[in-house]
Amino acid sequence: xxxxxxxxxxxxxxxxxxxxxxxxxxxxxxxxxxxxxxxxxxxxxxxxxxxxxxxxxxxxxxxxxxxxxxxxxxxxxxxxxxxxxxxxxxxxxxxxxxxxxxxxxxxxxxxxxxxxxxxxxxxxxxxxxxxxxxxxxxxxxxxxxxxxxxxxxxxxxxxxxxxxxxxxxxxxxxxxxxxxxxxxxxxxxxxxxxxxxxxxxxxxxxxxxxxxxxxxxxxxxxxxxxxxxxxxxxxxxxxxxxxxxxxxxxxxxxxxxxxxxxxxxxxxxxxxxxxxxxxxxxxxxxxxxxxxxxxxxxxxxxxxxxxxxxxxxxxxxxxxxxxxxxxxxxxxxxxxxxxxxxxxxx
Numbered sequence: 001x002x003x004x005x006x007x008x009x010x011x012x013x014x015x016x017x018x019x020x021x022x023x024x025x026x027x028x029x030x031x032x033x034x035x036x037x038x039x040x041x042x043x044x045x046x047x048x049x050x051x052x053x054x055x056x057x058x059x060x061x062x063x064x065x066x067x068x069x070x071x072x073x074x075x076x077x078x079x080x081x082x083x084x085x086x087x088x089x090x091x092x093x094x095x096x097x098x099x100x101x102x103x104x105x106x107x108x109x110x111x112x113x114x115x116x117x118x119x120x121x122x123x124x125x126x127x128x129x130x131x132x133x134x135x136x137x138x139x140x141x142x143x144x145x146x147x148x149x150x151x152x153x154x155x156x157x158x159x160x161x162x163x164x165x166x167x168x169x170x171x172x173x174x175x176x177x178x179x180x181x182x183x184x185x186x187x188x189x190x191x192x193x194x195x196x197x198x199x200x201x202x203x204x205x206x207x208x209x210x211x212x213x214x215x216x217x218x219x220x221x222x223x224x225x226x227x228x229x230x231x232x233x234x235x236x237x238x239x240x241x242x243x244x245x246x247x248x249x250x251x252x253x254x255x256x257x258x259x260x261x262x263x264x265x266x267x268x269x270x271x272x273x274x275x276x277x278x279x280x281x282x283x284x285x286x287x288x289x290x291x292x293x294x295x296x297x298x299x300x301x302x303x304x305x306x307x308x309x310x311x312x313x314x315x316x317x318x319x320x321x322x323x324x325x326x327x328x329x330x331x332x333x334x335x336x337x338x339x340x341x342x343x344x345x346x
Contacts, residue, residue, distance in 0.1 A: 008036055008096035008160060013043040013053075014110050015101040015152075016065060019272030022052035023170065023279050023299055024149035025101050030169040031153055031162035033058045042093065044086075044110050051253035056171035063089055065110065090114040099159045100136065101152050103127030108135055120159045126151060145292075149299055170279035170299065177258040182249050184259040188220040190277060192268035193237060194230045200269050202287050202313060204237065210267060211241035213320055217327060219264055224248045224256070224273060265326055267319075270296050278304040283326035289313050 011032055015025045022045065029041055040060045043053040047064035054062050063086055070079050090113045098114050100107045100121040111119055112135075123142040124130035133139050140158035143151045153164035177183065191211055195201040211221040221241060223234035225248065238245045251259065253276070260266070260277050266284040268274025270293075278284040278298035286298045288309040298304030305322055308314035314322075 008039060010093050010095045011039055011041045011160070012090070012093075012095045012098045012114050012116065013041060013101065014098060014107045015053075016044065016046045016067065016104075016107055016110070017049055017102075019049050019052065020270070020275040020296065021101070021148060021152075022049050023272065023275040024147075025152050026052070026056050026170040026172070026279065027149050027168040027299070028099075028101070028152040028156035028162075028164075029053075029056055029058060030171050031156050031164060031166075032160050034166075034169070035160055035162040040093075042095075044090070055175055055254060055257055057174070058171060061089075067106065086110075087113050097159055099156060101155060103133060104129045105132050108132045111136070118159075120155070122151070122155055145294060147297060147301075148295055151295075167302070168279075168300065172257055172276070172280050173261075175254065175257040175261070175280075178255055181251070181255045181258070184262050185220050185222065185246065186262075187218060188222050188246075188263060189214050189265035189267070190260070190263050190273070190282075191221045191223050191237075192266065192271055192273050193223065193233065194225070195269040195271060199289060202269060202289075204240075206313070206316060206319070207237050208240045209316060210319060210323070211237065211245055213323060214265070215241065215244035217323075219327075221245045222248050225250065265323070267323070275299050285319065285322050285326060287314060287319070 013029060015022060033039055041058055042061040043059050044063045044065060045053055047066045050062055050064045053059050066082060095114055095116040097118040098111045098116045100111050103122045119136045120138040121127060121133055121136045123139050124133040125142045127133045140155045143154050149168060156162050157164040191207060193207045214221045223238055225231040225234045234247055238247045256273060257276055260280040260282050263277060263282045266274055266277035266282045269287050274284055274286050275298060278300045281300060281303060284298045284304035286306050288306055290311060291309040293306040293309040297306035307318060307322060
């Protein structure tokens, strides 16, 4: 921002997917609100991930885009009506700036729908589709090898002069348990074995050994599920772990976020639920076979660790040692080099 610019009043965030990236963007939104109290923040997101921005108390309005449905039937009359409603909603407000954290043609399309005085996205080298960056008024400097949250916070710093070097605040500390929802157990740990692709799924025998180690340390391992296949997988692991393990009820994102406020530990593959746990301050061990794990590591580096990577899962002894450290060690300080406040290129 120019030093003599008036304080911004309205910010539009365009971050369409995916679930983990939505978590990372929450910290950038908190940075903007901390820098500019009174700023109104709206957010455009794929409808599949809309629960995440709605958790942040500083987000005023969430616009949803049914990307998957639009791709499957682009000429369906309902979809044209949804598009017209989206355009009308985005043009209700004159935005001081649109911050596009996606850097792709589809997010550029959404950005162009809004009435905005300024637009900014990542440096072309950090964009999902580099040529799209040339159609924004500004581009942030390149941020190679930064963690996903740090990169989005650097983008927000370039857009609104926010402080990206402070400890991240994901806005999830006070998410209440929804009325009528099941309460979490006492002294429990989340074990999240599921993954979107087979090569990202740790071996069952390792999850069983880990679950038994968690029970031996006085905690109840709780395994989640989101569909019938995951329920069968989690049920089989719970049975194999034995007494002390529990299958979670089916919970939505808001309820999981409220549950995680009381969790003692999370062990997860690179999935959204693991990132939510870390953002909630839960000591989190995230397991990788492929990376880059430095970019997709858990959201809170002070209380979380990425294990494995480079084509290999972590050894069982390494996971067990990290388990004991997570349950007994004092959290270290957040690295000062996570990001600095970076100004944008014109």
